[in-house]
Amino acid sequence: MGVKKKIFIALAIIAIAMGLYVYREYFRKNKNLSYVKANFKIQANALIKEFEENEKNANEKFLDKIIAVSGAIRDVIKDDKGYYSIVLGGDENMSAVRCSMNSIDQDEVGLLKKGNIIMIKGACTGFNADDLLGSDIILNRCVIQKNDSR
Amino acid sequence: MKKISLILIFMFAAGTFLRAQDKFYTKTGTIFFRCTKSPLEKIEATNRSATCVLDTKTGSLQFAILVKGFEFERALMQEHFNENYMESGKFPRSEFKGQILNNNEINYTKDGVYNTTVKGRLQIHGETKDVETIGTLTLKDGKISASSGFSILLSDYNIHIPSIVSDKIANNVNITIDCNLELFKGQ
Numbered sequence: 001m002g003v004k005k006k007i008f009i010a011l012a013i014i015a016i017a018m019g020l021y022v023y024r025e026y027f028r029k030n031k032n033l034s035y036v037k038a039n040f041k042i043q044a045n046a047l048i049k050e051f052e053e054n055e056k057n058a059n060e061k062f063l064d065k066i067i068a069v070s071g072a073i074r075d076v077i078k079d080d081k082g083y084y085s086i087v088l089g090g091d092e093n094m095s096a097v098r099c100s101m102n103s104i105d106q107d108e109v110g111l112l113k114k115g116n117i118i119m120i121k122g123a124c125t126g127f128n129a130d131d132l133l134g135s136d137i138i139l140n141r142c143v144i145q146k147n148d149s150r
Numbered sequence: 151m152k153k154i155s156l157i158l159i160f161m162f163a164a165g166t167f168l169r170a171q172d173k174f175y176t177k178t179g180t181i182f183f184r185c186t187k188s189p190l191e192k193i194e195a196t197n198r199s200a201t202c203v204l205d206t207k208t209g210s211l212q213f214a215i216l217v218k219g220f221e222f223e224r225a226l227m228q229e230h231f232n233e234n235y236m237e238s239g240k241f242p243r244s245e246f247k248g249q250i251l252n253n254n255e256i257n258y259t260k261d262g263v264y265n266t267t268v269k270g271r272l273q274i275h276g277e278t279k280d281v282e283t284i285g286t287l288t289l290k291d292g293k294i295s296a297s298s299g300f301s302i303l304l305s306d307y308n309i310h311i312p313s314i315v316s317d318k319i320a321n322n323v324n325i326t327i328d329c330n331l332e333l334f335k336g337q
Contacts (some may be wrong), residue, residue, distance in 0.1 A: 030225045063239070064218070077178055080330060083198055085178050098177065100198050100219075125218035126242050130201055132334075133175055138199045138216055 032104065033121050034143045036066050041119075044071030044088040044097045051127045051137055052095065062124045062137075068145050069097050070119040076112050084109045086120060086142070094134020099142040108144060119146040171333060172207040174294050176200075179329035181215055185304070187320040193227065195220040202329045204296065209253025211268060211296075213327070214245040235309050241276045248281075256287060263288050268298065277307040285327070294331040301325065 051058040075087040089096035122139030129135040179200030217238035222228040232238040248270015285298030
């Protein structure tokens with residue numbers, strides 16, 4: 001085999017590999033968090049406290065991270081398009097951790113009740129502070145990590 | 151004298167009772183936007199954690215969202231949206247504070263569909279601009295659903311589209327809002 005041919009084959013392989021990488025990157029979906037290890041495991045009330053005490057530090061620590069939050073369910077909300085939000089956190093204040101659930105595991109989420117103790121894993125999108133309504137830490141793409149009522 | 155004080159007490163009680171029923175809210179409002187230019191590439195995302203407060207007495211209306219809460223179908227698009235365009239690390243929240251201009255035409259005690267004109271200040275990417283739009287309030291069984299659609303220009307909010315993707319991302323963004331509001335019962 002000539003040198004030219006070898007170079008050609010090598011270039012062709014590189015081009016295909018790059019094309020494949022670009023293609024996969026371009027169509028990449030958000031990961032299903034069931035298969036992602038949490039960066040932090042924390043109680044809902046402890047997480048609320050960290051954000052209330054110092055939002056800036058808490059943002060630096062938790063923003064965009066995957067957090068597994070455990071606590072008692074305060075509320076289960078289903079919107080009119082069928083998407084669930086689970087609210088975790090103590091009753092002393094209005095603040096809470098709101099978990100916007102992944103659309104894949106809706107059947108199990110639908111069975112959850114107020115007061116159930118649960119661990120939910122989600123991507124932290126930040127702290128929505130509101131004087132009137134109470135401030136919330138919002139987790140997206142959430143999945144059930146551990147369900148003690150099951 | 152006794153009668154007058156009774157009336158006063160009644161009026162005061164009725165007043166506080168009514169005041170408690172003025173505000174409606176949600177924390178699971180949906181905000182959707184689309185800035186697709188090329189039919190080959192859908193550029194759209196949904197945020198399902200918008201907070202909204204409507205004061206039926208004054209017609210004041212507020213929305214707030216976390217920018218990072220927008221979910222795209224494609225992860226790469228979502229990353230670019232947060233890092234390059236919205237700079238959500240620097241500007242984590244977007245909000246709207248405004249007023250229903252024709253609030254006195256809405257009978258909040260009667261079920262029905264009411265057209266509204268809303269005017270206020272919209273803050274995105276650290277820039278605040280006046281917006282005015284029309285929407286509807288649907289009153290049913292003590293709940294209010296609020297919806298509206300309007301469009302903004304990215305250039306108004308200091309968001310620049312690099313020329314390499316200018317055939318894919320439209321400067322004109324269509325925004326749709328859907329909120330189901332419940333009575334706010336206080337702390």
